[in-house]
Amino acid sequence: MAKGAGKQVGNVLVWLVLIALVVGLGGYGVTNFGGSTSSVATVGDRDISAQDYARNLRQSVQAQGQQLTLAEASQRGIPAQVQGRLIANAALDNEADRIGLSVGDERVADQIAQIESFQGLDGDFSSDAYTFALQQTGFTTSEFEADIRDETARSILQASVAGGVDAPARLIDVLMQFYGERRSFEFARYTAESLIEPLPEPSDEELQAYYDENSDDFTIPAAKLVSYAWLTPDMLAPQIEVDEDALRQIYDERSDEFTQAERRLVERLIFDNEDQASEARAAIENGDLSFEDVVEGRGLGMDDVDLGDVAESDLGAAGAEVFALEEPGLVGPLPSQFGPALYRMNGILAATTVTFEEARDDLARDLRLERARRQIEALAIDAEDALAGGATVEDLAAETPLEAGRGEIREGSEDPLASYTEVREAARSLTAEDYASIDVLEDGGIYAMRLDEELPPRVPPLADVKPQVIAGWERAATRDLLREEAERAVAQLDVGGQFGDDGSETGSADLVTRDTFIADTPEAMIEAAFEMEEGDTRIVEGETDVFLLRVTAIAPPAEDDERMTNFRNALTAQTAQSLAADVYQLYGRALTDSAGISYNDAAINAVNSQLFR
Known part of the structure; x- marks a missing residue:
């Protein structure tokens, strides 16, 4: 009896594996589209069956992770991509037939035996699993093995066409010269602290001019003006009483947090x-x-x-x-x-120990917040029912613990509700026709909002943003003065002066590459250094500071740099792969053009209509 039970369990496991195989094959060829002789296209002497088109189209649509209509799939180019892929394969198959390229039964058998789905529980090929799977998917053994034979032949053809493509040495040399070239340079840094005279106070006219010229910096983005009712655990927690016994129990339960060996x-x-x-x-x-x-x-x-x-x-x-x-x-x-x-x-x-008295306030806050969340969960149901019955957000605020509010929902808004990402995302699609409903906040709070007005982008009056305008004007004016200092230094360098003669902070870099990072300097400085010739000077502006730069040496890539050697090897392999893919794609197009294509629109439409009902 025990032996029989064991055999039963084994059979159940086998059947579970086989069922998983059928599901994993994604309905491989299950649907009947007029029999195996029905084709959606012909390339040379090779037909593309409706079954193949349906299976590949279904898999491509499923890969999108959502249901699609035919119009949506067509808009994404899915049917055209599937057809193009099948036509390319058919053209290669046709060429393999023309030149007599094929693989023997032994090679096909080896390929099939390697497919994990056709292996038994012992890891070896199972003829029962193989036969069962093909029967369930509507494939005959000869049809499936023909597909494997064609795919293997295509792989051989691909390797023969693209396998010998190497990256051109001249191209790699040019790229390595660009990426590996090294520069040495020196620089002087001019900061606000280096200004001889303090920055003058801006006049009203200067502020107005700066405000007008840089209005984009002060533009308030489009927003939704909403009325809302909301309640968060932080808002409700202060009203909740907690008893000492409950706090001591929590302290004991979480003792590991408060006692560390x-x-x-x-x-x-x-x-x-x-x-x-x-x-x-x-x-x-x-x-x-x-x-x-x-x-x-x-x-x-x-x-x-x-x-x-x-x-x-x-x-x-x-x-x-x-x-x-x-x-x-x-x-x-x-x-x-x-x-x-x-x-x-x-x-x-x-070892440390946090006493109950030391932890009490934090424990009490945690307990209040936990109880507040539970109360809000229960309250959300009644609030949703009230809104469904015609209550407004103002009614909720008047009749429940929810609090009323009104403000702009947008990035950077000072309204507290706008600080929640989920609220800003919901507001983007909110319309005047939408009824207010209860939604949950990430901290366990709830809210309901109603659109009052859509606010377009707008520039606030100068008076409302005057502090920001003054700060912007000061940054711009400071950079202008620092640039003037740097320009005076350039003039001194031209007559034999040295970096730092004017008291500026100086620095240097020795034979660095384009990807070098130099702390406290703008990225634009490295970029500028590799655009300049030896001996050239240039002024580079940072966010707040100004830099004077001079290139002192240019050198080719270092031959003994292991990092550059690894980069060259990777670049060579990547370039060869890219060129091989291009050659193979062009080869496929040439085969398609020479073989000729004919489409069966009726068969294509039949497949589309059944898959996109």
Whole structure:
């Protein structure tokens, strides 16, 4: 009986696998579109069956992750893409037939045996699973194997056409010259602190001119003016009473958060065996090597060995000896889950305890917020019913704990409701015809809003944004003065002066590449350096500062730079792949043009009408 039960369980598992296979094949050829002889197009002597078109079209639509109408699918170009892909394959199949390229039964059998869906529970090919799957999908064995044969032949044809394409050495040299070229330059930085005279107060006329010229900077974007009622846990929590017993119970339940055992700052360096670890420790203790030297010698960085702050239990069998250290030091070899290791302890973090009295206020706030969320959840149902019965947002504010509000919903609005991303997104599609309904906020609050007015983009009066206008004018005026200082420095350089003679902050960069980052300088400075010739000077403006730049040397890519070598290898491979893909695509187009295409519009429409009902 037990044996029979085991066999039953095994059969159930097999059938589950087979059912999953059918589903995984996505209805592979299930639908009947007039029989296997019906074709949607012909390329040369090769037909594209309605079954193939239907299956590929269905899979492409399913990949969109949503239901589509025929119009929507056509707008996205899905039917045309599927047809183009099938026509390209048919053209290659036709060419393979013409030149006599095919693969034998043994190769086809090997390909099928590698398909995981046709393997049994033991991982080997299962003829029962294979036969069952094909029967369920409406495919005959000969049809499926013919598809595998064609696909394999196409792969061989593709490899023969595109496999020998190499990246042109001249092209790679030009690209490497661009990316790997190096520049040395020096620069002077001019800041507001370097101005000799303080910035004058702007006149009303200057502010007005700046405001008029830069009105886009002060334009308020389009917004929705809405009336709303809302309630959040933070708004409701102060009204909720909590008792001491409940707080003490929560404190006890969350005791792990408030009591932390002693911890240590630890680094762990793992070795292949104990002899290696012992030799490394001896070299460190003798002063021949530092711990950092040993880490680097194993091809690692300090981040790779840093465990951070750990408890004794985190270190397993090594924990007791590491925690026996009363001051920073080295122990080991000791076991780890990855092998023998040296442990360096760098600091002791004493055990800490947060008392109930210290945690009480935070616990009370958390409890109030939790209870407020539950009350709001219950209140949301009644509020939704009231709105459905004709209540307005003002009625909700008058008759429930929800509070009324009115304001602009847009990015940057000062209205508190507009600070929620989900509210701003909902407001974008809100119309005057929409009825107010209850929606949930990310913090557990609820709101309902009604559109009162659509506000177009507008420029506020100067008086309303005067502080921002003054700040903008000051930045622009400061840059103008700093540029004048830089221009005076250029004149001095032309007559033999040096960077920094005027007291400016100076700096330099030695043989850097285009992707170099220099702290506290604008990206435009690196870009400018690679646009200039040796000896050229240029003024580059940053957000607040101005830089004077001079290129002092130009050098080709470094031949011994491993980073550039790796980049060249990657660039060569990527370029070769791209060119091979282009060659193969052009080859496919040429085959299609020479073979000729004829379409069966009636069959195409029949497939489309059945898939997009």
